[in-house]
Amino acid sequence: MSAEHTHDEHASEHEGMTKKKIWQVFFYLLGITAVEFFIALYLIPKGILGQGIGNFSYIVLTLVKAFYIVAYFMHLKFEKFALKTGIVVSLVFIIYFIILMLIEGNYQFIHMN
């Protein structure tokens, strides 16, 4: 009995994800998507939000969704610190590339149109 108990404890510590937590994350993702639809189908057409602020909120909400998928579904939050930073810090190259390419796009917009 006590041996079984310690085994269970060890298992839950290793998992980090229970069924309850999985469904909780699912409803977060669904809720965020619903907010995005609300912005796209109601707030922007009615003129309550401008397209610029709308786009900014889409991107922020998308990054929140990405965090929940990577941290909980892909379990990265429960990995060792070295693995977490190794994966996440590498993504800084993407940010650099975004900046480069948007500057390039802007240059083309000014000079080619």
Next chain:
Amino acid sequence: MNTTVSKIDELRTDAWSGGKSPFAVEYGKLMMWFFLLSDAFTFSAFLIYYGAQRFSKISWPDPDVVFQSIPGITDHGYPLVFVGIMTFILIMSSVTMVLAVEAGHRNSKKEVVWWMIGTIIGGMMFLGCQALEWSHLHHEGYWWGSFPASYTGIDTVGALQFANLFFTITGFHGFHVFTGVLINIIILFMVLANVFQKSGSYLMVEKVGLYWHFVDLVWVFVFTFFYLV
């Protein structure tokens, strides 16, 4: 036997001194993470190019106008509804996948099998929806290198790039979903053949799970930049 440990050996006990994995994950799982990181760079290169193109054009097709049909029900007037259904299907299949992983931790073969079947069905439904979406847009005149005649003058420049990038990026994503479904089917058969029951670990389910969630993750970004922004 001398049990005294010299000073230099005492120092070598931290995670990076060798002898153990500093990441504390199995080799195959670490390699899956590295593969996914490289795949993330590929997808972001596509999406960033899309952003740069959109930034550089005077006009760009309005997503609410391009995507307003529900194939088989109505041709226009319902922006975002069909892609909303697709997004829901993919998030749902991500949930069934993570439930399969959770069941694997408990060594419950029966539950792993059912959640894997659910995941595969979800993936196939998504691919079916994408096929409908593609054929609808194709009938409207969009394809690689072509766009409907309703675009004229300066609007044709953006429309051409939009059509090319839409089919390339959703196609590349769809190809990932397709291979994900194939790998899920292979793993399902391995579960049914008791391969993991014998080896005592369902870690392989976790590894395909990582791939499957990544496909979902990419869709979240594709959805935002093609359908919302």
